[in-house]
Amino acid sequence: MIKTKETLLAQVDRCSKCGACREVCPVFLAKGSEPYVARAKVQLAGAWLDGNLSPSRRLQELMGYCLLCKTCTHHCPNGVQVDRLVLAARAEAGPARRSLVRLAATGILPHPRRMWVAHGVFRLTQGTLTRLRPALQGLPQVPRKPFTQHYPAVLPVARPRRRVGYFLGCMIQYFWHRVGDAAIHVLREHDGEVVLLPGCCGMPAAAQGAAGIARQQAEMVVRQAEQARVEAVVTTCASCGLALAGYGDELSTPAARAFSQRVRDISAFLMETGLNRDLGVVETVVTYHDPCHLRRGQGVWQQPREILRCIPGVDLREMEQPDRCCGGSGTFAFSHPEVAAAIGGLKAEMAARTGAAVVATGCPSCQLQLAGVLDRAGQAVRVAHTVEILSQAYAARLTP
Amino acid sequence: MRDVLVKDLARLLGADRVISQVEDRLCYSYDGTYKTGIPRLVVKPGNTEQVAALVEFAYQREIPLVPRGAGTGLSGGSVPLADGVVVSLTALNRVVELDRVDMLAVVEAGVVTGSLHKAAEAVRLFYPPDPASSAVSTIGGNVAECAGGPRGLKYGVTRDYVLGLEVVLPDGRVINTGGRTIKNVTGYDLTRLITGSEGTLGIITRAVLRLLPLPEHKQTILADFLDLNAAATAITAILAEGIVPAALEIMDDVTIRCVEKHRSAGLPLDAAAILLMDLDGPRETVGQQLNRVGEICRRHGARNIRVAHSTGESAELWQARRAVSPALVQVKPTKISEDATVPRSQVPAMIRRLKEIAARHNLDIAIFGHAGDGNLHPNILVDRRNPAEMARAENAIAEIFEAALALGGTLSGEHGIGLLKRPYLKQEVGSAGMEYMTRLKQAFDPKGIMNPGKILGRCASDQN
Structure with a gap:
């Protein structure tokens, strides 16, 4: 994270105002008006940093219209890091609007006890809440207990080749147990002794402008991983992975730098350490959606495709613009349901056009969004994490 | 004052078409240049009738209007001055008609040029003008500035x-100029007058555009x-041999390095210059020309000739070319883009003079552009927070124009006069020329409400 005003202004200076981001910014393409495009956010941030624009509710509102998807940065002739300017503006340009989403991201997710209570309340009211908030539609039925209560803290294997920390993140810990189960199965197939690492990565708080809370979370996660003495920290959530990989720069401590260097998305980890190719058959047509925080965030896009291609029976068909943001973006789908639905609707169409039975992806936030938008579009397409399909392939080998 | 105006305009166009908050207005204060000006209000009419109603209203109250498309211009044409009201035309975005027999397209002003390219190519037709910003710029803006591009x-x-x-005229009346035929000599050619008038004579709401058959084959070469x-x-030498590449x-060494930094297309970083060429036409002719162009380049000292082997590779090279202008701010934050244009035979002489000017004033001047048609884009790279450097740049700009005029060229090939080149206009068109342009403007726009201060208008260097 860029901290000082000078470094932020240097980003502003690198924007030539050419408007190339108008071609690709998903929020702009949905809203159709300049104030929602990346270029405008850079200029607004510049005016604020120069003292020509005072922080205001409208400024915060406009800064809120950003998916942090990095599509603009990737397309920009000068690589302007718009997401960093947006986060800095959210953090410092005055208090954001109070909302349930902000409360959850900053006041509940970082606190396991509060989260435990909220989780219980949520479980009992899931039906009602989903009717009120269609963005919740893609969520599986909420499990009774957090993920860590189903497993011992360390999962031994017969002949351990390495000790791996599995950073769950809130989405796996409280909602997507089937992804967590699959990840553990897959890691054990690779003779990994798995240490479960619960906690919140801090990304939801940072996205809400609560940089201080995000920092505390980062410190906690680094400490926890140090105590666990693991060779690698593996994630199944693109956003958690991006956050964790950024702790080194964020905290600038030797411990944080060493930690960040050990962080890998599970697909990258498996390809790097050697994928176990003793796989059973999974007969299905799959298309792969690139999570923004995996492809542009961590440069991981070949590995999940390689894994899918290795599985006998899997017919991988690319959709048009597989790396176009699905519109979920963590809390964005809750704070901006209409824009998220419009962006997601396009994605659902592109995915369905391939004729795939399954959309594979590498982020629970994308899974949530994709399942919801596909359902609303009347598409009978299943959404699965890449490791779920891989786990299925290992299971298929065992039961011929 | 503003509140009353907001209410009146909201009544006229609908509340959601009037933008008044300062944060939003700031987002209409810039284009692709370093000039800025925050508009008094922004309005977004949805059709020609609304534009006409708006202009009539502004005419009665003498409110200056600033038409705007995607805001990608390079002369300050859509940057608001004098508390103007920005008229954003992006909601007029329909391709009304694509006629394969008459070979023409009828499009609204807010249609993105790139989407017209795609729509035409889908039916084997071709709309040639291709400004570097065509992926986002609008037809309305392209017509108003008479945009060019490599295919010029x-x-x-x-x-x-x-x-x-x-066109919606400055009093709110709507006229249709020209028509659907290639030949048309009925009356004065208002179509050509309004094309390139930079929004100073009226607001263009719709255009009938001629299309060509899509060339059978295209080949991209890099030397x-x-x-x-x-x-x-x-x-x-290439042009003298009778070959006219598409x-x-x-691109000079500075531009190559800037463009390679963030989106690499594999351009040679150690070259002093590259030539990027497209040859198009029947497959057989393109093949023959390709060989001859390669030979000529080698004869003139080319180190390497690279032929793109796929449409993907070709697209990547052109994407790199289109990124040049924006990428130059990596050298220094303020980029003064010029587009002085000379007869093609004078390109080598012009490049020599540009290098001399850069050295004389101790400035970074990157050179790239449409060398084949003499339209170079020397970009002076400075920091607007450094007054001494800005002063040196001012002197260099004046010398660049002098050089272009001395070589038989012009101030601007394709960017327009806008705000940036206003002080130099008289040098090229003379006193009588200025007077007639001014009278023309007054005849169209007696109250001076249409994009005031652009092309014509008072500026510091106007002595009389």
Whole structure:
């Protein structure tokens, strides 16, 4: 994270105002008006940093219209890091609007006890809440207990080749147990002794402008991983992975730098350490959606495709613009349901056009969004994490 | 005052079409230049009738209007001055008609040029004008500025494809100029007058555009040189042999390095200059020309000739070319883009003079552009927070124009006069020319509400 005003202004200076981001910014393409495009956010941030624009509710509102998807940065002739300017503006340009989403991201997710209570309340009211908030539609039925209560803290294997920390993140810990189960199965197939690492990565708080809370979370996660003495920290959530990989720069401590260097998305980890190719058959047509925080965030896009291609029976068909943001973006789908639905609707169409039975992806936030938008579009397409399909392939080998 | 105006305009157009908060207005204060000006209000009419109603209203109250498309211009044409009201035309975004027999398209002003390219190519038709910003710029803006682009060399510029226009005049009346025919000599040619008028004579709401058959085949070639002058002489040699490439672009070492930094297309970083060329036409002819162009370049000192082997590779090279202008702010934050244009035979001489001017004033001047048609884009790279450097840049700009005029050229090939080149206009068109342009403006726009201060208008260097 860029901290000082000078470094932020240097980003502003690198924007030539050419408007190339108008071609690709998903929020702009949905809203159709300049104030929602990346270029405008850079200029607004510049005016604020120069003292020509005072922080205001409208400024915060406009800064809120950003998916942090990095599509603009990737397309920009000068690589302007718009997401960093947006986060800095959210953090410092005055208090954001109070909302349930902000409360959850900053006041509940970082606190396991509060989260435990909220989780219980949520479980009992899931039906009602989903009717009120269609963005919740893609969520599986909420499990009774957090993920860590189903497993011992360390999962031994017969002949351990390495000790791996599995950073769950809130989405796996409280909602997507089937992804967590699959990840553990897959890691054990690779003779990994798995240490479960619960906690919140801090990304939801940072996205809400609560940089201080995000920092505390980062410190906690680094400490926890140090105590666990693991060779690698593996994630199944693109956003958690991006956050964790950024702790080194964020905290600038030797411990944080060493930690960040050990962080890998599970697909990258498996390809790097050697994928176990003793796989059973999974007969299905799959298309792969690139999570923004995996492809542009961590440069991981070949590995999940390689894994899918290795599985006998899997017919991988690319959709048009597989790396176009699905519109979920963590809390964005809750704070901006209409824009998220419009962006997601396009994605659902592109995915369905391939004729795939399954959309594979590498982020629970994308899974949530994709399942919801596909359902609303009347598409009978299943959404699965890449490791779920891989786990299925290992299971298929065992039961011929 | 503003509140009353907001209410009146909301009544006229609908509340959601009037933008008044300062944060939003700030987002309409800029274009692709370093000039800015926050508008008094922004309005977003949804159709020609609304534009007409708005202009009539503004005419009665003498409210200055600033028409705007995607805001990608390079002369300050859409930057608001004098508390103007920005008229954003992006909601007028329908391709109304694509006629394969008459070979024309009827489009609204807010249609993105790139989407017209795609729509035409889908039915094997071709809209040649291709400004670097075509992926986002609008037809309305392209017509108003008479945009060019790399294909200008062989195919001409926007004006060569405008058959007719629907224009809202400064008093709110709507006229249709030209028509659907290639031949039309009925009365004064208002179509050509309004094309390139930079929003100072009226607001263009719709255009009838001529299309061509899509060329059968296209081939992209990249030649790199260790000497900028050698590259420049290769250009004149190619053209002298009677070969007219669809595009013939030059990029110097500074531009190559800037563009390679964030989106690498594999351009040679150690070259002093590259020529990027497209040859198009029947497959057989393209093949023959390809060999001859390669030979000529080698004869003039080209180190390497690279032929793109796929449409993907070709697209990547052109994507790199389009990124040049924006990428230059990596050198220094303020980029003064010029587009002084000379007869093609004078390109080598012009490049020499540009290098001399850069050295004399101790400035970074990057050179790239449409070398084949003489339309170079020397970009002076400075920091607007450094007054001494800005002053040196001012002197260099004046010398660049002097050089272009001395070589038989012009101030602006395709960017327009806008705000940036206003002080130099008289130098090219003379006192009588200025007087007639001023009278023309007054005849169209007696109250001076249409994009005031652009092209004509008072500025510091106007003595009389």
